Amino acid sequence: ETGVTQSPTHLIKTRGQQVTLRCSSQSGHNTVSWYQQALGQGPQFIFQYYREEENGRGNFPPRFSGLQFPNYSSELNVNALELDDSALYLCASSEAAPPYEQYFGPGTRLTVT
Amino acid sequence: QKEVEQNSGPLSVPEGAIASLNCTYSDRGSQSFFWYRQYSGKSPELIMSIYSNGDKEDGRFTAQLNKASQYVSLLIRDSQPSDSATYLCAVNYPNTGNQFYFGTGTSLTVIP
Numbered sequence: 001e002t003g004v005t006q007s008p009t010h011l012i013k014t015r016g017q018q019v020t021l022r023c024s025s026q027s028g029h030n031t032v033s034w035y036q037q038a039l040g041q042g043p044q045f046i047f048q049y050y051r052e053e054e055n056g057r058g059n060f061p062p063r064f065s066g067l068q069f070p071n072y073s074s075e076l077n078v079n080a081l082e083l084d085d086s087a088l089y090l091c092a093s094s095e096a097a098p099p100y101e102q103y104f105g106p107g108t109r110l111t112v113t
Numbered sequence: 114q115k116e117v118e119q120n121s122g123p124l125s126v127p128e129g130a131i132a133s134l135n136c137t138y139s140d141r142g143s144q145s146f147f148w149y150r151q152y153s154g155k156s157p158e159l160i161m162s163i164y165s166n167g168d169k170e171d172g173r174f175t176a177q178l179n180k181a182s183q184y185v186s187l188l189i190r191d192s193q194p195s196d197s198a199t200y201l202c203a204v205n206y207p208n209t210g211n212q213f214y215f216g217t218g219t220s221l222t223v224i225p
Contacts, residue, residue, distance in 0.1 A: 031211055033211070033212070033213070035215075040217070041217055041218075042117075042119075042201055042215035042216050042217045042218050043157065043201070043213075043215045044215075045212055045213060045214065045215075048211060048212055050211075055211075056211075056212045058212075088156075090156055090157070092213075094211055096211065098145070098164075099145060099162055099164065100145055100205055100211045101147070101159060101162055102147075102159070102203075102211070102213060103159060104149075104156040104157050104158070104159075105156060106155070106156050107155075107156045
């Protein structure tokens with residue numbers, strides 16, 4: 001069984017640039033959720049994708065957008081990067097049925113300068 | 114407002130002791146509760162999930178749920194230095210599908 005993978009591991013961008021982060025879900029999982037985790041904080045829900053459709057969104061501006069592909073992999077896009085976007089971005093995959101257990105990938109550390 | 118509250122710690126226990134981690138949540142209708150362990154610089158790792166009132170045991174870990182009090186806890190028996198990490202409580206709120214809301218985590222240090 002293949003676990004959740006994310007790329008890249010680390011990324012450094014300049015304020016105002018755009019970034020794309022990628023996630024491959026665990027085998028058998030069809031739902032992908034994205035989280036932002038600032039230092040010393042718990043993960044904050046960004047949005048979730050199920051069957052290529054957005055299935056809920058947290059309190060993040062529209063410059064955070066995403067996609068899910070037919071193979072259930074997913075992308076997170078962030079436009080017009082701000083310094084406060086510096087964080088660990090986590091992808092989690094799950095089945096779309098109880099118990100809804102989510103399994104996280106290793107994360108992408110984004111630094112905006 | 115969907116809130117999940119945890120004591121940030123740090124919590125220190127001697128090796129071999131029981132570590133007790135607590136979490137409260139704001140929505141009485143919540144159905145599913147999860148504990149994750151996160152080592153410094155790593156991603157969260159699922160330890161346990163619990164859905165029914167009472168205790169659920171898995172090895173050295175016991176999750177306890179009291180829906181009436183909106184309280185979920187994690188007990189770690191025979192604590193080991195390798196248990197030193199931040200423990201995150203996550204709640205799946207009703208009518209939000211499969212969306213998790215996390216607390217800020219409790220930092221645990223097990224002293225050899």
